[in-house]
Amino acid sequence: MKRFCVLTSVIACLVVLPTSARTRVPLQEQRGTPDLSGFWELSFDSRNVPRANLLPAITRAKLDAHAKKDAYAIRWCNLLGVPFIMDPGRPLDIRQGSTAIIIVPENSSPPRYLYTNRSAHISDDIFDPSTNGDSIAHWEGDTLVADTVGFHGEHGISAIPGGGYRTGKSRLVERYRLLKEGSILSVTFTWTDPSVFRTPHSYEFRYQRLPATYEPRQWLSCDPFDEDRARFLESPSSPKPTSRAVSKE
């Protein structure tokens, strides 16, 4: 009987351990938190985006004006920023380090840094608003909660999925959670902005994990001085360089 029990335990070890290693959600080293690292891609059925509840002040004219600015950013190969780079048409490379989680898109926009080594945003008087804003993140159980402020109101693509746009007053809270034994990454985005949304605007993307052997592709060049490209993009409503003239001082 004793020999049988030992044998059973050994077999259990041999069978259960490799299985658990395959199916267990990967853990980040020594912290016991899930490891979100990997290559993640959105598919055609990865988005659940309800219509945003906008303030009455967000008129068609305002939305058109922002759409024009977004077209300008594309025309001139500007940095694109959040929220665009979370759905850039190519996979995201997410790597979880000891001080930050980096999200790298396969285009020329800079990566996002979700800082896990501080719990407060950079002071307004220091931080220069940017297309990605200032992101800090912490774990609530198995969920990474990222909080972003400090967006630039004019730079990059400002359109928010479901309607509306980001401004300098926008705040984004994201909740990252692994599903289906780590094969799916659910990200719930919640935007609040007292100048745009009547109620917080939430939507969810579900990214699919790509094989670990995936390698990001060299991003395609964007040449703002390619006249043929400019003609292709330009339409009667195309953005023109702003009225800023060469300064005389």
Next chain:
Amino acid sequence: MKLRVVLVVTLLWSFAAPPMVQGQSSKIRLEGDWVRIDPDGVGSFGGLNGVIPPAQLLPGVSAGGGGGRGRGGGGRGGRGAPPVSESATPNPEGVPYIVVAQPCFGGVGRSNGALLVSPDSGGVHFVEHKDEVIFAGERGGVRHIYTDGRSHPNVWTPTPAGHSVGRYDGSTLIVETSGFTPGMVPGGGVRTSETRLVERFEMSPDGNRLTITYTWEDPKVYQKPHVYRYYFERAPTVESKGTKVSYALEEWCDAGDPIEKQSIIPPKQIIK
């Protein structure tokens, strides 16, 4: 019975214990924000490039970018873009010179990833994961350094940043890169699709200094490996809400903004 208990405990421990990451548990971390420094006090980027030992090229190989003037490739902000021809007549006071014909564009694709083979004045940032190290620059460019044991792919279309695999030797990250597009290398060197680069990212014992040693090898180009070093310090911190912090900045450049084309505005002259 005792043996069974031991086995059960072993089994439970193996579930509870997080996976150890080789070479990452107690080392000084490369992760964080860094800025290049001028340890010799040469005072300019031209001077920094000038102290790079000249590459010893094989006879018949044309130098890339001249002694010490080579660049790793295009980047943002009009670096490398063709300048507008300068007027022989000085501009009147207060009228800016137009010095960049194509701002924000390096000619071969903005932020094409090559820049970080030879970082310049912008901050650089590392995030270390057991399978991959991300090396990102504030002036564009992101390098993916695979540390999961993979080798270079058999089929690879050359890119400005090449294909990089890395491993740790203690706290030093050693990165081997091949598969470059042809281009220039600092110190008058050149690179081809057959050139191999080995970088050693080595930190000081206190973790506050970083030395990158570059070794370019190509028996069809160099008489001997072309070796030089860049030096970095942890990025300066700023005081924010009572805490000293550093973070990645975003370099904005709008190619459609005419102001991006201008540079020096002649200052008001003071006649004594």
